[in-house]
Amino acid sequence: MVSATTMHHRRRSILQLALLLLAASPAAMLAAGGACEREEFPAGRSYATCADLPALGASLHWTYDAAASSLSLAFAAKPPGASGAGWVAWGVNPTGDGMKGAQTLLAFKSKGAYVVNTYNLTGYRPLSAASTPIAFEATELAADEGADGKVRLYGTLQLPKGMEAVNHIWQVGSTVANGVPAKHAFAQENLEAKGSLVLTGAGATEAAPAPVFISHDYLD
Ligand SMILES: *[C@@H]1O[C@H](CO)[C@@H](O)[C@H](O)[C@H]1NC(C)=O
Numbered sequence: 001m002v003s004a005t006t007m008h009h010r011r012r013s014i015l016q017l018a019l020l021l022l023a024a025s026p027a028a029m030l031a032a033g034g035a036c037e038r039e040e041f042p043a044g045r046s047y048a049t050c051a052d053l054p055a056l057g058a059s060l061h062w063t064y065d066a067a068a069s070s071l072s073l074a075f076a077a078k079p080p081g082a083s084g085a086g087w088v089a090w091g092v093n094p095t096g097d098g099m100k101g102a103q104t105l106l107a108f109k110s111k112g113a114y115v116v117n118t119y120n121l122t123g124y125r126p127l128s129a130a131s132t133p134i135a136f137e138a139t140e141l142a143a144d145e146g147a148d149g150k151v152r153l154y155g156t157l158q159l160p161k162g163m164e165a166v167n168h169i170w171q172v173g174s175t176v177a178n179g180v181p182a183k184h185a186f187a188q189e190n191l192e193a194k195g196s197l198v199l200t201g202a203g204a205t206e207a208a209p210a211p212v213f214i215s216h217d218y219l220d
Contacts, residue, residue: 034050034051034052035052035059036050036051036052036059036060036061036076037050039059039061039076039146039150040146041061041074041152042144045074045154047061047062047063047072047073047074048062048063048064049061049062049063049064050062051197053170053193053195054192054195055170055189055190055192055193056077056170056171056172056189056190056193057077057078058075058076058077058088058090058170058172058193059075059076059077060073060074060075060076060090060168060170060197061073061074061075061076062074062199064199064200066164066199066200069158069159069160069161069162069163070156070157070158070159071156071157071159071199072140072155072156073090073154073155073156073157074152074153074154075088075089075090075105075152075153075170076088076146076150076151076152076153077150077151077170077172078148078149078150078151078172079151079172079173079174080172080173080174080185081174081175082174083149084109084145085109085174085175085176086108086151086172086173086174086175086176087106087107087108087151087172087173087175087176087181088106088107088108088143088151088153088170088171088172088173089104089105089106089107089119089153089170089171089172089173089181090104090105090153090168090169090170090171091103091104091105091119091121091168091169091170092104092136092157092159092166092167092168093166093167093168093169093194094135094160094166094167096167097167097194097196098169098194099121099123099124099169100121100122100123100124101121101122102121102169103118103119103120103121103134103135103136104118104119104120104121104134104169105117105118105138105141105153105155106118106119106127106153106181107143107151107153108151108176108181109176110176110179114142114143114144114145114151115143116141116142116143116153116154116155117130117131117181118131118132118133118134118138118141119131119132119134120132120133120134120135124183126180126183127180127181128180129178129179129180136157136158136159137157137158138155138156138157138158139155139156139158140154140155140156141154141155142154142155159199163199164198164199164200165196165197165198165199165200166196166197166199167194167195167196167197168194168195168196168197169193169194170193170194171184171190171193172184172190173185
């Protein structure tokens with residue numbers, strides 16, 4: 001079942017890429033060129049692949065060790081609002097394509113230093129101040145801020161064997177109140193911050209956006 005799902009995603013991704021290229025606007029071409037390739041991280045943090053994500057000006061950098069099914073990643077996005085006050089989050093949804101069920105990593109500044117929490121999202125309800133357990137072992141969690149004001153969230157996820165494509169979501173929020181990340185805006189861009197990500201292979205150009213209108217198919 002896992003491999004059937006993976007094939008399904010691969011075909012989708014290729015189809016989406018074809019549609020993207022057919023409809024290539026200058027903006028889409030720019031994204032395909034890989035602005036993420038110019039992003040720099042501190043020494044010791046380098047990744048095999050990067051993708052400019054289709055919403056919220058975010059990018060994902062990752063190295064996937066297929067033999068160990070270990071995903072090492074950096075997610076970068078600029079929270080709206082005052083510098084240092086917001087949060088960024090990235091996650092994998094093993095059971096659906098949206099927020100509900102997503103296993104997420106969320107970074108924000110607390111007492112002057114960035115922390116990364118994990119959240120098992122069970123629906124549109126307020127988050128807790130403390131992490132909740134997620135389905136994947138998450139290690140090497142850290143975050144910092146780039147010169148461009150983007151918050152970069154780092155981590156390594158131990159994924160189930162054979163997981164070659166995942167549904168992922170990402171988000172930014174402007175506020176953390178009393179240690180609790182407050183809900184994000186619900187603008188079009190916020191709602192479009194999800195897609196299918198092929199972990200193996202060339203990566204960047206295959207990480208085409210999953211249009212909302214067909215992504216419901218993933219739930220079948
Ligand atoms: C995440 O939440 C769902 C819904 O409450 C639950 O079924 C699942 O076991 C939780 N996952 C983990 C890893 O705790």
